[in-house]
Amino acid sequence: MSPVTLLRDAPLRTLLGACLPGGGRARLSILIYHRVLATHDPLQPDIPDAALFRRHMHLLARQFRPLPLLEAVRRLREGSLPARAVCVTFDDGYADNAAIALPLLQQSGVPATFFVSTGFLEGGRMFNDTVFEVVRRLPEGTLSPDEVPGLDAPLAIGAGAASRIAAAHALIGAVKYLEPAARQAVVGRLAARVRDLPDDLMMTHAQLRALHAAGMEIGGHTVSHPILTRTPAAVARAEIAGGRAGLEALIDAPVRSFAYPNGKPGADYGPEHVAMVRELGFDCAVVTSHGVSVAATDPYQLARFTPWDRSESRFQLRMLRNSRRLHLAA
Template sequence: MPLRSIAGQLSPAGPRARLSILIYHRVLARADALLPAEPDAETFRWQLRVLASVFNVLPLNDAVERLDQGTLPTRAACITFDDGYADNATVALPILREVGLPATFFVATGYLDGGMMFNDQVLETLRRIPEGRVDWPEVGLEDRRIQDDQDRKHLAAELIQRLKHLDPVERAERAQAIAERAPEPLPTDLMMNSAQVRELSAAGMTIGGHTQTHPILARTADEQARAEIAGGRETLEHLLGEQVRLFAYPNGKPGQDYDARHVAMVRECGFDAAVSTAWGVSTGKSDRYQLARFTPWDQTPGRFALRLVRNLMTRPGRQEV
């Protein structure tokens, strides 16, 4: 039986619909050995074509409304991007327009116009470190050796994991200490500028909130967490001149990266819905402030399509808090 037919049986139209939401972060102009999980332009193009051949792709705001009403079409799906990388506008947007699909972009506003997220400070520093011995005891690397990009990738992953769940202030300080090791200036154009956010919106894409500086909310004081959630929304609304209705939790694992306090904050700040990174699908019974998402990482069209369909069999709402 063709995958499209199987998907239709698993995700019928109407009240029994199952909504699939895909997560992307970046679409690279060309493949990058230090970012093997991020699709390049050609990969993204065939992924979108496969998605469109099996699913009916909707804007996320429309999908949430129709999920509430019980009027979703069969095989409903949405595309989302997290963080606000510049290649969302320069690489992903032209391909989305070419294939004719909508997407939602969740933007961490503190990095607009020249900022850099902590993980990129780590990665871009190690990209520039020459081969040889690395001895950085103040950030937890002692007597390591870099021989190739594989070593750089592994060291970056190790440092990012160590820093990810720190208090936001401490995380920023440690990331800056690493960035100061770079033998040359780090790029200032990895994240979108304000004009690119407006360009996405003008092209019919949806812009959503993603806090200001992408803290792990569960490791952040309540007052600061609320300010991050509300402040990101206010910045985007001022930039776009329109209301921002959707939110994505940074990192997004329920019960680990955010909890019920933050779900309440997002609701109280005026958002209509929010997405997590709990895998699976959402149904009419799902919490609108904890919609499931997933990342299909497969490298061939057949396996990519199969994973899209298999995700429909994941029990919805299993990781809500």
């Protein structure tokens, strides 16, 4: 880092240190990503491309103290977390995490934790990705509520990106909370309307092992990414335990952290699932509530948020604003 950069960043680091103190008053920021694309995708504009992710990581390396998640959680409890502490996490297990994100993390010296759903490895595809890829390929027209249960009205598929983005989000919202078999049936019917859907979106076993070999943490994220509140208790427990067992077999190492699928308190997981994760022996778990975690935060409900801003100043402002929101538990 050049002396000019150090001098320019000094006032901001001081401000960040005041908003994100360490020690006994420590506040931990945890960021959540899913994918890093090679180039910008007009149909999914909130997903960072490689250039934007590189800027994010360089900024974190310059102005924050990036730490591995397990170390950060331990030091938060001990009262030894440094000021400006931040963790980077990824959910689901996309192939671009290994192919694109990993080299950029290594270039910036930023560690990360990857929460992987084992059921999609080696050629799987999550339902939301199927929806986006179908909408990308559908001809202009209309989908009716008869075709997609959960739609309130006919859904237009226009030519432009804005129309297709709206359509994809509407479809995901319509089917997301359906019973898994019903959701799969609806998405399967949509997929049958197009050709050449990608089968390489998710990691291979080799890519997962490469992340682990590079020193990145691997965390549990169930087998099939169910919405736990819509899943029978015995099945939910088997999903949580089975996902970890599959990962441990692949990397030959303990898996000690967990991310609740979708992660919204109450809607996607409940107190009974927090108890399961604790009873199964995980060290910590993360959710998708905004805010920062403090020593009093339930370590099985640590806050995370998504920094989607494309400009450095807006990214910094979002980090500062998020630091004001203390997250204790759901």
